[in-house]
Amino acid sequence: MYDIGKIYEAHTVEEAVNLRLEHPEAVIIAGGSDVLIKVRSGKLAGADLISIQGVDELRGVHMEKDGTLVIGSLTSFSHITADPLIGSCIRVLGEAADKVGGPQIRAVGTVGGNTCNGVTSADTASTLLAYDAIVELAGGTEDEGRTGGNAENAGGQMARNPGAGGADSQRRIARRLVPLEKFYLGPGRTDVRPGEIQTCLRIPVESYENHYGFYIKFGMRNAMEIATVGCSVNVKLSEDKKYLDDLRIAFGVAGPVPMRAHETEKKFKGAALTAQTVTEIGSSVLSEVHPRDSWRAPKNMRRHLCRTMTQDALCEAVRRAGGMIAGMKADQDGARDFMDITLFPDAGAADGQE
């Protein structure tokens, strides 16, 4: 049995926000695949819950007039993988979502839950980071001066829904935009503020157009296993397909929260597509990642994975973009068998939130 306090059910964003304001201690539950585990393990025993399962406006994927892709926070992994817009514009996200847990978890787990749990191993997080995703949050306010801290970082966009009244007719629903990278505040901590819910993830057209990518998840087995390391690489090639016009490398479990390798990206922007470039990019990310020991894998194994997975994801992304890597041997091109790793017998000690 689950030891749950009260359950409040929302059917609109406005209702969800009002419930958040009225019951600040209550925990949002979407698919429940994280929350209910915590209820059962005792971490959230007796907690009051705000269910957003009935907020249909948060479900699904659409494209705005300017080409921005909008992925509702309540969209399940299996929906994301099957969605035609995801398949045609940001295929890698569909592939990453398909690597989560097993079919049951993919049917109930949501992209909102996967990013709001603040966990570094979240399978969609690194791919969303490699697409420069922006988080949209909705919060209630009675103060016309509310401006939401990070909105300017995402272009200063702040929209008000003048129609939203809620329990208190003076209340407004304010939308706040935060780049996904800034949304992570620390292990298990995100920038969802009191009175807010995450409503969607937005991917601007310039973040995906002409970009090709690949996500690799290394786990100790193929299903029902969180990532030991996850790596997502996006590239945009020059017209002659010989140079890296844009490079984005994102990791899960390479640090306390999902992260980008910005220094490496900057250093190799414009680089020629050669085997040496691929090798150097793999080595370069090692100065940016900070994995740790856990019972799943020691730090040095994770560092090894960060290097080799970057190289392999890069090769596959380039191949998808129609490019060729000069001097690359045939057996180096494409994802290798990561289960081949027989090194690193010294598994580390501490575990924590991965």
Ligand SMILES: Cc1cc2nc3c(=O)[nH]c(=O)nc-3n(C[C@H](O)[C@H](O)[C@H](O)COP(=O)(O)OP(=O)(O)OC[C@H]3O[C@@H](n4cnc5c(N)ncnc54)[C@H](O)[C@@H]3O)c2cc1C
């Ligand atoms: C057996 C099993 C296997 C799993 N395997 C994987 C895996 O391989 N890869 C992986 O990444 N994850 C895995 N998970 C973890 C989990 O399924 C995902 O993190 C999932 O995305 C959580 O989504 P949810 O809708 O179920 O979230 P919930 O459990 O409902 O919520 C998760 C957290 O997010 C908050 N939240 C949810 N939605 C919102 C919102 N819209 N606004 C604000 N806060 C919100 C909740 O309050 C809670 O803190 C696994 C879980 C289980 C039980």
